[in-house]
Amino acid sequence: MKVLVTGGAGFIGSAVVRLAVERGHEVINLDALTYAACLDNVAPVARSSLYTFEQADIRDRAALDRILLSHNPDAILHLAAESHVDRSIDGPAAFIDTNITGTATLLDAARAHWEAQGRPESFRFHHVSTDEVFGTLGDTGLFTEDTPYDPRSPYSASKASSDxxxxxxHETYGLPVLLTNCSNNYGPYHFPEKLIPVVILKALAGEPIPVYGTGENVRDWLYVEDHADALLTVLEKGQVGRSYNIGGHNEMRNIDLVRAICGLLDERRPDASPHADLITFVTDRPGHDMRYAIDASRIQNELGWTPSVTVEEGLARTVDWFLDNEEWWRALQKRDGVGRRLGTKA
Known part of the structure; x- marks a missing residue:
């Protein structure tokens, strides 16, 4: 399959690119190379004859038309997005522009290309979204594909709009689409402003580890390579017009996650006192959802996919990767906003 991946130099996108090339797919990586993108993320496959890079913005219709005509992909895997909730609180306009306007521009370019090619039945437009569009859960219950949308942040509202x-x-033009909504990802190449990398890097530096509120917020953690596998599974076998929830079956409170990472670092980089002593509770961000949890039975029952990595195994792999790749994350720490507290506006 020839797949155009948008946002392929980002965290999740690069995992998809690496896995797709490894499995023999031809990949065109379309990325604008904004602050959270890094071409080092795809270095393992960059020299492959199956890999091509195109620097372009999904809001640039002329560039999209040129790239689609030049490469004629069998499918588009759309991951390009602004994704950091804290940044969306401080500056929502960029999220509206990229996630909504950008997706609309890409959709219409894809439709025009699909129609120009004779509307092939095999073409797919796979849109990658988040469980945050469903809002927040109480102590019980799970998000299903039929859960009503109830986004609570500018980020999740922009993703809900794009969905x-x-x-x-699909309904108006017949474009053959697929949708997926995933839980929180983590793993190698995770951009340093997100929770798990922040904990690792703050602990290594001996600095306070910030935890919002009391750390009671619950997330379902999905190892990024499992997610990439799920996305390719949906792309290859999913039913057109259908959505699939993708979860890791790994619910944890934030405070328990942070303590687990500290324990792993105590084993690998022991300090004078336990790393957990660095945990510092900070004022919660506005509109912080209490709990996300995914019912992933549809993708399991219909497509045969289940996650393969437990959160214990995945955290150990992630910590080891960050310890072994200091040059990668040190370069990214110099980028705008990384290492600063964001999302504090009430």
Whole structure:
């Protein structure tokens, strides 16, 4: 399959690119190379004859038309997005522009290309979204594909909007689409402003480890390489017009996650006192959802996919990767906003 991956130099996108090339797919990586992108993320496959890079913005219709005509992909895997909730609180406009306007521009370029090619039945537009569009859960219950949308942050609202656009292009124009909504990802190449890398890097530096509120917020953690496998599974076998929730079956409170990472670092880089002593509770961010949890039975029952990595195994792999790749994360720490507290506006 020839796949155009948008946002392929980002955290999840690069995992998809690496796995797709490894499995013999031809990949065109389209990325604008904004602050959270890094071409080092795809270095393991960059010299492959199956890999091509195109620097372009999904809001640039002329560039999209050129790239689609030049490469004629069998599928588009759309991951390009602004994704950091804290940044969306401080500056929502960029999220509206990229996640909504950018997705609409890409959808219409894809539709025009698909129609110009004779509307092939095998073509797919796979939109990658988040469980955050469903809002927040109480102590019990799970998000299903039929859970009503109830986004609570500018980020999740922009992703919910993009989901609706994708469904509209399917219903109105017949564009063959697939949608997936995933839980929190983690793993190698995770950008340093996100929770797990922040904990690792703050602990290594001997600095306070910030935990929002009391750390009671619960997330379902999905190892990024499992997610990449799920996305390719949906792309290859998913039913057109259908959505699939992707979860890791690994629910944890944030405070328990942070303590687990500290314990792993105590074993690998022991300090004078336990790393957990660095945990510092900070003022919660506005609109912080209490709990996310995914019912992933549809993708399991219909497509045969289940996660393969437990959170214990995945955290150990992630900590080891960050310890072994200091040059990668030190370079990214110099980028705008990384290492600063964001998302504090009430």
């Amino acid at each position: 609706h656009l994708v469904r509209a292009w």
